[in-house]
Amino acid sequence: MSLIPRKKVIRQVIATRQRLQAISVLGATGSVGVNVLDVIARHPERYKVFALSGFTQLELLKKQCLLHRPDYAVVPTPQAVATLQKQLLEEGSQTQVVGGESGLKFVAGHRDVDTVVAAIVGAAGLNATTAAVEAGKKILLANKEALVMSGALFMQAVRSSGAVLLPLDSEHNAIFQCLPSHAQHGLAHAGVRRILLTSSGGPFRQTPMAQLHNVTPDQACAHPKWSMGRKISVDSATLMNKGLELIEACWLFGARPSQVEVVIHPQSVVHSLVDYVDGSMLAQLGNPDMRTPISHALAWPQRIDSGVEPLDLFKVARLDFEVPDEKRFPCLALAREVADVGGTAPASLNAANEVAVQAFLDGRIGFMQIAECIRHVLDKEPVVAVTDLYGVMEADASARRWALGWLNQHYQR
Ligand code: NAD
Ligand code: MG
Numbered sequence: 555m556s557l558i559p560r561k562k563v564i565r566q567v568i569a570t571r572q573r574l575q576a577i578s579v580l581g582a583t584g585s586v587g588v589n590v591l592d593v594i595a596r597h598p599e600r601y602k603v604f605a606l607s608g609f610t611q612l613e614l615l616k617k618q619c620l621l622h623r624p625d626y627a628v629v630p631t632p633q634a635v636a637t638l639q640k641q642l643l644e645e646g647s648q649t650q651v652v653g654g655e656s657g658l659k660f661v662a663g664h665r666d667v668d669t670v671v672a673a674i675v676g677a678a679g680l681n682a683t684t685a686a687v688e689a690g691k692k693i694l695l696a697n698k699e700a701l702v703m704s705g706a707l708f709m710q711a712v713r714s715s716g717a718v719l720l721p722l723d724s725e726h727n728a729i730f731q732c733l734p735s736h737a738q739h740g741l742a743h744a745g746v747r748r749i750l751l752t753s754s755g756g757p758f759r760q761t762p763m764a765q766l767h768n769v770t771p772d773q774a775c776a777h778p779k780w781s782m783g784r785k786i787s788v789d790s791a792t793l794m795n796k797g798l799e800l801i802e803a804c805w806l807f808g809a810r811p812s813q814v815e816v817v818i819h820p821q822s823v824v825h826s827l828v829d830y831v832d833g834s835m836l837a838q839l840g841n842p843d844m845r846t847p848i849s850h851a852l853a854w855p856q857r858i859d860s861g862v863e864p865l866d867l868f869k870v871a872r873l874d875f876e877v878p879d880e881k882r883f884p885c886l887a888l889a890r891e892v893a894d895v896g897g898t899a900p901a902s903l904n905a906a907n908e909v910a911v912q913a914f915l916d917g918r919i920g921f922m923q924i925a926e927c928i929r930h931v932l933d934k935e936p937v938v939a940v941t942d943l944y945g946v947m948e949a950d951a952s953a954r955r956w957a958l959g960w961l962n963q964h965y966q967r
Contacts, residue, residue, distance in 0.1 A: 574602040577852075578661045580628075580682050581673035582606035583614045585783045586696045586722065589844045590671050591622060593852060593860055601852070605661035607674070607682075616641055619649045625666075626650050628657040658682035663689035669852070671722070672697040675785050676908050677950055680704065684943065690715040694851045696722040698802045699908075703901040704946045705805035719806070720851040725751050725799055726806055727847035728825035728838035733807070741809055749809055750827040750835075751799055752819040753878065754779045754842075756791040758921075759820065763882060769921045771914060779822035779842045788911045789885075792924055793878065797889020798907075801900050804893060811893040816886060818876040823865060841865050884925040888932065897937045898949035905953035906931035909961070918965050931956040 577594065581587045587606075594601045607628035608615030619627050619642055627649050629638055635653040642649050652660060662670050662685040670686035671694045672679055679697035684704070686693050688711055695701065701708055712719050721727045729749055737744035757776050758766060775787040782790070789795035793816075800814050817827075825847075827837040840846045841862055849860035880887045885907070892899035910927040913919045919927065934956045940946055 575600060575668045576602055576604040576666055577669045577671060578605040578607075578626075578664070578667050578686075579603065579671045579673065580607045580658060580662060580679065580686075581609075581671075581675065581697070582618055583608040583611040584673055584675060585781065585786075586673035586844060586848075587671070590673065590694075590848050590852075591618060593845050593848050593858075594622070596861055597858055600858070604664065604667050607658055607661070609674075609678075612638055620645055620647055623647070624649055626652055626657075626661050626664075628652055628661055630654060655681055659685040662686040662691070665689075668692060669694060672700065673722070675699070675783055677703060677905065680943075680946075684708070684711065687711045687717045687719075688715050690717045692718040692720070694720050694722050694848070698723055698798050699904050701805050702798050702801045702904050703950065704940065704943060705801065705900065706940055707943060707946070709805055720854055721802075721806055722844070722847050722851055723799060723802065724842070724844065724847045725826040726803060727850055729803065729807060729828060731838045731850065732826070732828040732836040737807065741807060741813065745831045746828055747813075747831050748829040749803055749807060749814045750817050750829060751796060751803060751814060752817050752822070752824050752826050753793060753796045754790070754822040755818040755820055755876070755878075756793065758791055758882070759818065766882070767920050767922050771917070774914070774921060778820075780844075784915055785908070785911055788914060788924075789907070791921070792885040793883035794885035794889060794907050794911075794924075796878075797886045797893075798904070800886075800889055801893045811890060816878050818878050820874055820876075821870055821872070823870050824873060839865055885928065888925060888928050892932065895937055897939050898935075898945065899932070899937045901940075901946050901949040902931060902935040902937070902953035903928060905950040906935075906957045909954050909957035913961050913965070918961060923965075927957055927960050930960045 579587050579590050603622040603624040605626040606618050606624045609630055632653055635651045639651040659682055662682045669692040672683040673696040676699045680700040683697055683700040734744050774791040775784050777787050796816050803814050822842045823839050824837045827835055829835050843862045845860040846862050849858050892903045906928040910924040914924055931953050935953050
């Protein structure tokens with residue numbers, strides 16, 4: 555893991571002992587957000603909620619505000635601000651409601667905040683996550699799309715602000731746990747040969763290829779091992795999630811794409827592995843429950859109870875590992891391609907994927923057309939070097955236009 559300044563770590567440990575850590579949870583109403591609040595609620599002596607954000611499930615956000623009593627809540631529109639503020643006042647709550655992207659940036663960079671959980675899904679999380687990085691916060695990163703889009707800028711901002719970046723993604727959290735602290739000076743320096751990212755293979759690992767054209771969004775979202783939001787569930791079914799994670803791993807750990815291997819592991823108890831030059835291979839194991847990586851990152855470098863059952867190895871009994879089939883999962887090959895190309899290519903892939911996944915969830919295209927749409931966009935969209943966030947957003951917008959054009963040409967509205 556790159557760049558966690560030693561002084562900062564010591565400061566964090568002292569701060570944790572002295573006072574409650576104030577946490578902003580961006581994307582509190584989502585699958586990751588709900589798990590984060592579950593862990594926080596187990597440790598009132600350590601953590602307090604500074605802010606919660608929601609986008610659509612505002613009834614849930616209201617309940618979360620009444621339970622966790624944050625200083626701020628963030629909702630998307632002025633109308634939603636007025637509605638939620640009125641409801642909270644009626645309940646005697648002192649939470650102040652703020653709106654829009656400026657509200658998200660405000661609670662991400664606020665001087666009273668120690669830790670920001672970046673758990674908004676997709677490109678929508680980029681600006682708020684960047685605000686937290688620039689403010690030098692401790693960032694618990696779930697929003698992998700932000701890193702995929704703007705990796706070089708993101709990591710540069712982490713270095714210059716002194717932010718502490720900890721991965722919540724279970725695979726990256728596992729790798730972080732298997733690496734020594736001096737790996738921040740380079741994987742070669744730490745004697746690392748390869749990183750192995752595990753994947754359950756998703757719900758269609760063994761579905762006959764011919765049937766993949768007709769699978770439904772609900773089938774795609776019925777993940778065999780993890781319960782997650784709908785976008786990441788479809789990404790897990792296409793293995794685009796693993797492709798995005800490959801790019802995420804390259805940025806987080808300073809790896810070359812060729813150093814990151816994807817391994818299908820249906821039991822989903824080995825969350826990832828690190829292969830060392832001396833022949834040692836270290837792995838992190840646990841039940842597939844996001845509260846483990848969340849607790850690890852929240853308390854790091856200490857350990858706290860997460861509420862997760864200990865892993866029963868006798869119940870697991872066996873561990874299987876398979877090579878991924880790129881014919882079945884073309885999205886994995888597309889992600890590896892853009893990881894090698896670099897520049898704005900990952901931002902274009904991410905944007906095209908977001909549009910295609912939404913079209914699949916809306917019933918406009920079939921499961922196998924997700925990769926076709928992305929292929930089309932990558933063939934059309936020129937790749938340029940990333941110099942600033944503006945360039946990243948340009949590539950994102952342009953890729954979305956190509957993807958929508960392809961959808962309108964090939965499929966019904
Ligand atoms: P989710 O769909 O359950 O929740 C997404 C959250 O983002 C919600 O709070 C929603 O209100 C908010 N949101 C959505 N669109 C928004 C917008 N335009 N502006 C502001 N807020 C918006 O998603 P999730 O499964 O919790 O995943 C969140 C992120 O974490 C994703 O990037 C995903 O890849 C990553 N992640 C998730 C898991 C998991 O187990 N769910 C594991 C690893 C990584
Ligand atoms: Mg993951």
